[in-house]
Amino acid sequence: MSGEREIVLRIEDLKKAYGDNVVIDGLNLEVRAGEVIVVIGPSGCGKSTLLRCINALEDIQGGRILLEGQEVDGKSKNIAQIRQKLGMVFQSYDLFPHKTIIDNVTLSPIKVQKRPKDEAVAEAEALLDRVGLLDKRDDYPRQLSGGQKQRVAIARALAMKPEIMLLDEITAALDPEMVHEVLDVILDLAREGKTMIIVTHEMSFARAVADRVIFLEGGHIVEEGIPEQFFDHPKTERAREFLHTFEFAAVRSHTE
Amino acid sequence: MELLGLDVLFKGTNMARMLGGLWVAVEISLISVVISIVLGLLFGVFMTWKNPVARVISRVYLEIVRIMPQLVLMFIVFFGATRVWGINISAEVSSIIVFSFWGVGEMGDLVRGALTSIPKHQYESAAALGMNKAQTYYHIVIPQAVRQLIPMSINLVTRMIKTTSLVMMIGVVEVMKVGQQIIEANRMVSPNAVFGIYGIILLMYFFVCWPISLLASHLEKKWSN
Numbered sequence: 001m002s003g004e005r006e007i008v009l010r011i012e013d014l015k016k017a018y019g020d021n022v023v024i025d026g027l028n029l030e031v032r033a034g035e036v037i038v039v040i041g042p043s044g045c046g047k048s049t050l051l052r053c054i055n056a057l058e059d060i061q062g063g064r065i066l067l068e069g070q071e072v073d074g075k076s077k078n079i080a081q082i083r084q085k086l087g088m089v090f091q092s093y094d095l096f097p098h099k100t101i102i103d104n105v106t107l108s109p110i111k112v113q114k115r116p117k118d119e120a121v122a123e124a125e126a127l128l129d130r131v132g133l134l135d136k137r138d139d140y141p142r143q144l145s146g147g148q149k150q151r152v153a154i155a156r157a158l159a160m161k162p163e164i165m166l167l168d169e170i171t172a173a174l175d176p177e178m179v180h181e182v183l184d185v186i187l188d189l190a191r192e193g194k195t196m197i198i199v200t201h202e203m204s205f206a207r208a209v210a211d212r213v214i215f216l217e218g219g220h221i222v223e224e225g226i227p228e229q230f231f232d233h234p235k236t237e238r239a240r241e242f243l244h245t246f247e248f249a250a251v252r253s254h255t256e
Numbered sequence: 257m258e259l260l261g262l263d264v265l266f267k268g269t270n271m272a273r274m275l276g277g278l279w280v281a282v283e284i285s286l287i288s289v290v291i292s293i294v295l296g297l298l299f300g301v302f303m304t305w306k307n308p309v310a311r312v313i314s315r316v317y318l319e320i321v322r323i324m325p326q327l328v329l330m331f332i333v334f335f336g337a338t339r340v341w342g343i344n345i346s347a348e349v350s351s352i353i354v355f356s357f358w359g360v361g362e363m364g365d366l367v368r369g370a371l372t373s374i375p376k377h378q379y380e381s382a383a384a385l386g387m388n389k390a391q392t393y394y395h396i397v398i399p400q401a402v403r404q405l406i407p408m409s410i411n412l413v414t415r416m417i418k419t420t421s422l423v424m425m426i427g428v429v430e431v432m433k434v435g436q437q438i439i440e441a442n443r444m445v446s447p448n449a450v451f452g453i454y455g456i457i458l459l460m461y462f463f464v465c466w467p468i469s470l471l472a473s474h475l476e477k478k479w480s481n
Contacts, residue, residue, distance in 0.1 A: 080387065083384060088384035107395060108386055
C-alpha cells in the first residue's frame with residue numbers, strides 16, 4: 001500500500017561522527033506518507049542519533065536530509081519552521097515544569113505558530129482527551145506519573161500538527177505497567193495513518209505497529225523488512241543474534 | 257518604661273533620629289542591592305562561559321568575596337584607599353562599593369547556578385517544538401531560572417540589610433551609630449537605655465527584613481508547583 005504514497009522524508013548518505021567516532025556511516029532511508037518505521041538495534045548503534053539528526057538537534061558531517069524536498073539544516077534560518085513539521089518525543093518527556101499541562105500543549109501553537117488562543121486551547125483539549133488526560137489540564141507536570149507525562153509530551157508534539165512523529169525510546173524510562181498506556185496511544189496514531197519513525201526496545205510493540213522494521217548496527221542499516229519477515233525469519237546472522245538476546249533459555253525443565 | 261530604658265526614645269527628637277538612621281542603613285542596602293542585581297546578572301552569564309580566562313577571573317573573584325570579611329574590605333576601601341591613592345571616598349560610598357562588590361559576586365553565583373540548572377533537554381524540547389533561541393529563552397529558560405533565583409536572591413538582600421550594622425565602624429551615622437549616641441547622651445539619667453535602644457534597633461531590623469522574607473517564602477510556595 002505504501003507504494004503509491006509520496007515520499008515525505010528522504011535521507012541520503014547520512015554521516016554523523018563525534019570526532020573520530022563515526023556513529024552513522026552512509027545511511028539511506030526513504031519514508032512515505034503514512035508509513036510507520038521502527039528502528040531497532042543494539043545500544044550505541046546510532047538509532048537515537050539518527051532521530052536527533054533528522055530533527056537537526058545534531059550537526060551532520062555528510063549527506064542530506066530532505067523533508068518534503070526541503071533540506072533540514074541546523075544552521076539554516078528556517079530551521080524552526082522545518083522543526084514544526086517534525087514532532088519529537090524524548091525518552092525523558094521533558095515537559096516544561098513551570099507550565100500547566102494545557103499550557104505545555106498550547107505554548108508552541110500559540111507563540112510559534114501564532115494560532116488563535118481559543119482555537120489552540122480547543123485543539124489541545126481534544127488531544128488531551130484523546131490521550132485520556134483531559135482531567136489533568138490544570139495540573140503541573142510534577143503531579144503526573146511518568147506514563148501520564150509521556151502522554152502529555154505526545155499530545156504536545158501532536159499539537160503542532162507535524163508531518164512526521166519522531167519517537168525516541170519513549171517508554172525506556174517508564175515503569176513496566178505504564179508502558180502499555182503510552183504505546184496504546186501510538187498504536188492509535190498508527191491506525192489513523194500518522195507517519196512515524198519509532199526507536200524502541202519493545203519488540204512486541206515494534207511487531208504490532210511497524211510497516212517496516214529497520215535493523216541498525218554500526219551506523220548502517222543491516223537489514224530491513226516487514227515485521228513478520230524480520231522477526232520470524234531474519235535474513236542476517238546479526239539480526240538473528242540480536243533478536244535472540246530478547247529470549248531466555250529455561251534454566252530447568254519443568255516437565256512432569 | 258524606665259526599667260527597660262524606653263523613655264529616652266521619646267525625649268526630644270530621638271525617635272526621629274533613630275528612624276533617620278534606619279533610613280541611612282536601608283538606603284545603603286537598597287543602592288547596593290540594585291547594583292548587585294544588575295551587575296550580578298551580567299556576571300552570572302559571564303560565569304557560565306567556558307573560556308578558561310573567564311573561569312579563572314570568576315573563580316578568584318568569588319573566592320575573595322566569600323572569604324574576606326566585609327568589615328576588613330570596608331577598612332581597606334575607606335582608610336586604605338585614602339592613604340595609598342590619596343582619594344577621598346565618603347564612608348557611605350565606601351560602604352556601597354564594598355556591599356556591591358560582595359553582592360555582585362554572590363548574585364552572579366546564584367544566576368550561574370540557576371542558568372546551569374536548566375537541563376539541556378529543556379532547550380532541545382523547545383527547539384523540537386519549533387521555538388527559536390529568543391523564544392526558548394523567553395518562554396522556557398528565563399522563567400525557570402528566575403523562579404530559582406528570586407527566593408535565594410531575596411535571602412541575599414536580607415543578609416545585606418543586616419550587615420549594614422557594620423558600616424558605623426567606618427563612621428556612617430546609621431541606626432546603630434544613632435543608637436549609640438543616644439545611649440551615651442543619657443548614660444547618667446537612664447542607664448537602662450542601652451537595653452531599650454538596642455532592643456528597638458533589633459525590632460527595626462526585624463520589621464525591615466521580615467516582609468522581604470515573607471515575600472520570599474510566598475514566592476517559593478507559589479512556584480513549587
